[in-house]
Amino acid sequence: xxxxxxxxxxxxxxxxxxxxxxxxxxxxxEDLFEEIEETLISADVGVDSTMQIIDELTERVKxxxxxxxxxxxxxxxxxxxxxxxxxVPNNNLDTSKSPTIILVVGVNGVGKTTTIGKMAAKLKQQGxxxxxxxxxxxxxxxxxxxxxxxxxxxxxxxxxKEGADPASVVFDGIASAKSKNVDVLICDTAGxxxxxxxxxxxxxxxxxxxxxxxxxxxxxxxxxxxGTTGQNAIFQxxxxxxxxxxxxxxxxxxxxxxxxxxxxxxxxxxxxxxKLIGVGEQIDNLMEFDSDxxxxxxxx
Ligand code: GDP
Numbered sequence: 001x002x003x004x005x006x007x008x009x010x011x012x013x014x015x016x017x018x019x020x021x022x023x024x025x026x027x028x029x030e031d032l033f034e035e036i037e038e039t040l041i042s043a044d045v046g047v048d049s050t051m052q053i054i055d056e057l058t059e060r061v062k063x064x065x066x067x068x069x070x071x072x073x074x075x076x077x078x079x080x081x082x083x084x085x086x087x088v089p090n091n092n093l094d095t096s097k098s099p100t101i102i103l104v105v106g107v108n109g110v111g112k113t114t115t116i117g118k119m120a121a122k123l124k125q126q127g128x129x130x131x132x133x134x135x136x137x138x139x140x141x142x143x144x145x146x147x148x149x150x151x152x153x154x155x156x157x158x159x160x161k162e163g164a165d166p167a168s169v170v171f172d173g174i175a176s177a178k179s180k181n182v183d184v185l186i187c188d189t190a191g192x193x194x195x196x197x198x199x200x201x202x203x204x205x206x207x208x209x210x211x212x213x214x215x216x217x218x219x220x221x222x223x224x225x226x227g228t229t230g231q232n233a234i235f236q237x238x239x240x241x242x243x244x245x246x247x248x249x250x251x252x253x254x255x256x257x258x259x260x261x262x263x264x265x266x267x268x269x270x271x272x273x274x275k276l277i278g279v280g281e282q283i284d285n286l287m288e289f290d291s292d293x294x295x296x297x298x299x300x
Contacts, residue, residue, distance in 0.1 A: 003297045006279025010260030015299045025069040044230040046265030084291035087267040093275040097218040098183040106224035107191040111252030117149025118286035133173030133187040134159035135166040167205040174213045200243040224250045228257040252278035
């Protein structure tokens with residue numbers, strides 16, 4: 001499947017290593033758990049999440065009197081699924097309500113523009129009327145790139161000049177969305193983490209405009225992170241969580257990385273639902289995230 005293909009490197013990094021470890025043990029002991037623990041941590045599963053998983057694994061293996069190392073894998077898989085499901089019961093990006101406004105945040109280069117383009121194309125294919133708003137006004141290139149994606153996806157875009165007030169672009173976007181009966185308005189917004197105070201002010205101003213001008217709209221705020229950056233993606237998620245009311249995360253570039261383990265700290269440690277994952281540069285390489293399918297894809 002597309003998901004399995006996209007997660008090849010992560011699977012090599014987790015499943016194949018664990019297979020090798022399990023095959024080298026005659027019985028289940030402390031060292032085995034330690035090796036599994038090291039594998040998960042080195043695959044960016046995160047120290048806290050890994051500890052939780054290993055504690056549970058140790059307990060279940062004891063409780064179920066498992067003696068054969070080969071039987072440990074299926075228990076590990078079920079625990080990883082269970083931990084994700086407990087942390088985030090619902091990963092659904094809800095675009096069923098009309099109107100919906102999706103604010104997209106994330107630092108430069110993570111794949112924010114590409115993700116918005118892919119989302120627009122997908123929603124349009126589903127028969128929805130989609131409009132983009134270029135409210136990341138800091139770089140002219142960002143506005144041009146988003147315009148290209150709007151053309152590719154065949155949807156309208158509202159943009160101002162470089163340096164314009166992001167909130168005023170959003171204001172115009174909402175006005176246009178209302179007059180054209182748009183179902184989903186997707187706003188590319190700021191991403192400069194180096195000045196958190198400015199970032200917070202900018203996002204607060206946009207939120208106020210949305211609340212005042214578009215109270216009828218269902219709102220999602222998505223953070224885009226680059227899966228290849230591992231722990232840096234976790235850092236960005238922590239920072240953005242402090243300045244914006246995130247409803248979900250998109251992890252891009254999972255096709256190019258063995259660091260797919262970042263899903264676990266994002267959900268288990270930060271409580272952020274992973275809603276979409278990018279597994280390639282093409283317009284159709286954006287998938288809905290399902291934790292059971294994800295765990296199956298990195299293990300089977
Ligand atoms: P932005 O600066 O955050 O808007 O980033 P862009 O959308 O311009 O993307 C930066 C680069 O990442 C581009 O070359 C994209 O083609 C690439 N990219 C985005 N998403 C994915 C993905 O899921 N997989 C791969 N392999 N590349 C991606």
